Amino acid sequence: MVRVRFLLAIIFSLMGLSLQAATFRSSIDDSRWQLEASKFSCTLSQVIPSFGSAVFLHEAGERVHFVLRPTENIHFSQGASLVAEAAPWQPGIAPRPIGRIKPEERTGYLEVAPEQTQNMLAALYKGLMPTFTGAAWYGTEESLRVSVSAVNFQSAYSDYVACTAGLLPVNFRQVARTAILFPSSQWRLSDASRERLDLIALYVKNDEAVSGVYVDGHSDNLGRRLMNRDISKRRAEEVTAYLISLGLDPAMITTRYHGERYPVVENNSKKNRDRNRRVTIRLERD
Numbered sequence: 001m002v003r004v005r006f007l008l009a010i011i012f013s014l015m016g017l018s019l020q021a022a023t024f025r026s027s028i029d030d031s032r033w034q035l036e037a038s039k040f041s042c043t044l045s046q047v048i049p050s051f052g053s054a055v056f057l058h059e060a061g062e063r064v065h066f067v068l069r070p071t072e073n074i075h076f077s078q079g080a081s082l083v084a085e086a087a088p089w090q091p092g093i094a095p096r097p098i099g100r101i102k103p104e105e106r107t108g109y110l111e112v113a114p115e116q117t118q119n120m121l122a123a124l125y126k127g128l129m130p131t132f133t134g135a136a137w138y139g140t141e142e143s144l145r146v147s148v149s150a151v152n153f154q155s156a157y158s159d160y161v162a163c164t165a166g167l168l169p170v171n172f173r174q175v176a177r178t179a180i181l182f183p184s185s186q187w188r189l190s191d192a193s194r195e196r197l198d199l200i201a202l203y204v205k206n207d208e209a210v211s212g213v214y215v216d217g218h219s220d221n222l223g224r225r226l227m228n229r230d231i232s233k234r235r236a237e238e239v240t241a242y243l244i245s246l247g248l249d250p251a252m253i254t255t256r257y258h259g260e261r262y263p264v265v266e267n268n269s270k271k272n273r274d275r276n277r278r279v280t281i282r283l284e285r286d
Contacts, residue, residue, distance in 0.1 A: 024051040025129065025147035033156035035163065039206055040171065042163035044156060046148060051075075054148045056117065056160070061170040063114035064121070068132060068146065075144060076103055076110055080134040084123035087150065096123065098130065124153045168206060175200045178281045179264075180239060181274065184222065187234035189242060197239065200281055201246035212284040213248065215240050217257035218264075220273035229259035239279045 026032070026048060036043040044056040052070040070076070079102045086093035098119050101110045110132060112120065120130040131147040178200060180193045189197070204210045217236030219228035240255045265272040 021133070021143040021145045023145040023147070024048050026149040026151070028149075028151050031149040031151035033152055035156060035159050037159070037163040037166075039166055039168050042160055042167065044160045048146060048148070051146055056121070058160075058164055058167070059171050060168040061174050064117050064164075065114050066112040066117040066120055068110040068112075070109070070146075075108075075146075076101075076132065076134045077108065078135060079103055080110060080132040080144075082112065082116065082120075083131050083133070084119070084128040085131045085147070087127065087129055090127065093128070096128065098123075101132065120148070121157070124148065124150045125157055126150075127153075168203060170199050170203055172203070172207065172283070172285070175203045176283045180235075180279045180281070182235055182277045182279070184220070184273075184277065185231065187231055187238050189238055194242065197242055197281075198246065200283070201243055201248055204248055204283065207285070209285040210283050211252065211286045213243065213253045214280075214282040214284065215243070215253060215255045216280045216282075217255075218262060218276060218278050218280070219260050220276040221260040221263070221267040222273065225259055229257065232259050233257035235277075235279045239281065243281075 026046065030047075030049060032046065034045050036045075040060050042058045046054045048054055052068070055067045055069060056064055057067060058064040068076075079100060082098040082101050084096040084098060086095070096119075099112075099116050101112055101116075103109065104111045123130055127150045129147040129150055131145055134144045178196060180189070180196065200213075204213060215236050217232035217234075217239075219232045219235075221228070236255050236257045240250075240253055243253060244250050260267070260276070263272075263276045264278070265275055267273050267276060
């Protein structure tokens, strides 16, 4: 009973808003979905005439999220409510609340979290229109409503799903800086370290923009400096050898070792020394 009342309240409030709102959405004839597909990202977007664009972005190694990008970022400065509504030709279908969306501080765009984005995709697939409603359009008493059209969505969604199936398991940000940790006095790679290096090698082999791989070995400060330098060398060479065994070009790898000279934290506790016994892998792109 409470849910019914809640839905009725939303319906009546939306009816009131629609009568005094500036509304933007694609018409049936203008509704187009565009897919930009690669192994690094899948972007499914729609132009909203006189307003901006609606974008679903799924990067490799990340969950899908949605961004509403107005041409002028002064819109929705106070955020917006997000509801999946029936299209004008679907009378009798109750709206489905999705959530309250806050603007991104730097851009002013409305960025929707992955869980709510999945709700948007499900709504669009069922023919509903995710609609953002905010107050004070251009400082007036009118509210602002922007709807994402579901027209032609299902066929575009099939292509989008095919794209996501081909995404790499990681993106550049996730592998550009990596630290492989080692137990005291050890330089052999663990199974977990190999799995991480497998991902790095897979990414490098797929991204032609990666021009260099820098491998740097380090130690903690326990023991003699010459011994620490030697073990940092062994660690770095172990990582380099494994990357080469995975198919990376030796010419693109620069291997260095530094002993205890460059700790990432002070060597004043066991926990900190554990962090300093490492090999860092850094990727460089053109």
